[in-house]
Amino acid sequence: MSTSASETTAESVGAPRTIPRPTSESRYFWDACARHELVIQRCTSCGRCWFPPSNHCQYCWSEDFAWTPVSGRGELYTFTVFRRAYASELVEQIPYVVGVVELEEGPRLITNITECETAHVRVGMPVEVVFNDIAEGFTLHAFRPREDPQSPGTGAV
């Protein structure tokens, strides 16, 4: 809670991070992240969404789909706290949280949970997407806690 969005972004910028290598299936997703836009694929045959990117619908196998902007909102489905840096580039970031976020639109994404003390991270917490520009022309998505106007008592248990 003591780290602001700008501090988190500033710490990420310029760090020597390993950059994912987009595939033909994922390039559109990463290009959208660079524009600070979260997109997933929606099947034009059955209407369902999926992630990670692939060249066909994982439900009906149709190859007809459209990249669709999503809300960027979801809930934390599960997570773990990394207290050891398995890559030297992450030493400055430990402890950090890797989680699975279930988007309002359904698909689940593996991601980082940022802007939250590790002790306050909990399954089911509302989250929203943020974007961190980690290298020239490359942006990683992450999620931070989100105030949920539908559940003002969230976190009081």
Ligand SMILES: [Zn+2]
């Ligand atoms: Zn389908």
